[in-house]
Amino acid sequence: MLFRSIVLALSLASAQAADDGLVRMKLKKRSAEEMVAAHLKRENDALRLALAKGIAPKEDEEEVVREMVKKSVLLRGSTSSSSSSNNLEDGFEEQVEEAVQFPKKYMTPMRDEEVEVDADTDTGSTESVIIKDYANAQYYGEVMIGTPPQKFTVIFDTGSSNFWVPKINCRDCGHDKSTYDHTISKSFQEDGSDFSIQYGSGPVHGFFSVDSLALADDMVIEHQKFAEVSNAGGLGQAYAYGHFDGILGLGFEGLSEGGANTVLKNAIDQNVVRDSVFAFDLGDNQDGELTFGGYDESKFKGEITWVNLSEANYWRINIENISVGSVSSGATNGIVDSGTSLITGPSAKIAHIAHSVGAKRDFMGQYHFPCSKVGDVPDLEFTIDGKAWTVPGEDLVIQAGGTCLFALMAMDMPPPAPQWILGDVFMRQYYTIFDYGNERVGFAETNY
Secondary structure, three states, X not given: OOOEOOOOEOOOOOOEEOOOXXXXXXXXXXXXXXXXXXHHHHHHHHHHHHHHOOOOOOHHHHHHHHHHHHHHHOOOOOOOOOOOOOOOOOOHHHHHHHHHHHHHHOOOOOOHHHOOOOOOXXXXXXXXXXXXXXXXXXXXXXEEEOOOOEXXXXXXXXXXXXXXXXXXEEEOOOOOOOOEOHHHOOOOEEEEEEEEEEEOOEEEEEEEEEEEEXXXXXXXXXXXXXXXXXXXXXXXXXXXXXXOOEEEEOOOHHHOHHHOOOHHHHHHHOOOOOOOEEEEEOOOOOOEEEEEOXXXXXXEEEEEEEEEOOEEOOEEEEEOEEEXXXXXXXXXXEEEOOOOOOEEEOHHHHHHHHHHHOOEEOOOOOEEOOHHHHHHOOOEEEEEOOEEEEXXXXXXXXXXXXXXXXXXXXXXXXXXXXXXXXXXXHHOOEEEEEEOOOOEEEEEEEOX
């Protein structure tokens, strides 16, 4: 699971159940301008971290800078030692100036005393680290917990399975977060068992509780086990300044910490949804929609192509090939992940693809290229179940304010972990259906 680079914002006022039995929830999309600004802000913060430690941008010290950057800005994810040893790109001083100036147009600057890093922090093994980076998350939505209802903005994440929100008096939870107070909820039930997840940048701690959950007026789930996060310091600045309060996982039970039933499983067991299916329409440069209980035939044209999962933990599928220009991956596998904005893959493959399209890697690990060359970016093609699924070259670019970011990112995950993540950049191209009961995903051509 990954970068989230990641941003589902729905309005309960506009979420409604139609006569066809589907529950529809509007999803608010984070703008390209804000995504680029957030990237440059993280780059700015990382540069100032290096300067605060007295580290100059010299080639013999760049490894230390990279390690500081990795541990201070990743929310989830891991970077291999080989990918972190590349030389810094030319134009370091220009990067500093751009990173300092551009975010001021869109975001509140961080105070120096809020920039912290622990250079000795252990990021944990690959097996125990949740492979996700929500820093680039693009779609958010609102849910209600308890009686009376308390509102939270969450990421609906098919790449994870737990549901958590910050509790009242949560430590290191950042700014302007909604926090859960179980003392005012009449439907709260105590659980108290420990909740802990190891993220790429550090651990997140809390405890489990039980309460009612409303995803829409006609979709109320009783006795939902979820986590009250009491310390979110391990999530880093990406969470502290993110637009979301928590995560609502839509993966399978095998990924769920603490043996908690997923929200989807409880919805199915309680007959809250008509069918064990949900679907995403992420829109075309506009807000999207998440549908529970089935799929909306008005959102796509033609036939649905169903692809059986290779393993029902993540929404993982086999991929016969991934190609762009003259570069191809060969047979591999990946997950379809609404909680990740970008497309991620092994660092060697991503570096090869980036080089082939003229993209350069900055010291944050993000690829970028001159905006004048956006029209030259070739299409990216996934061969899945014998059929080609294309992401046009122009949609592989996140462009704003004269900055053009490549929408592919390196993330090394040793087998048996999934090798590729097909995030929102892919899902925006196709109406995407998740069939929990039959353990399959469906893709169809959108109407736009």
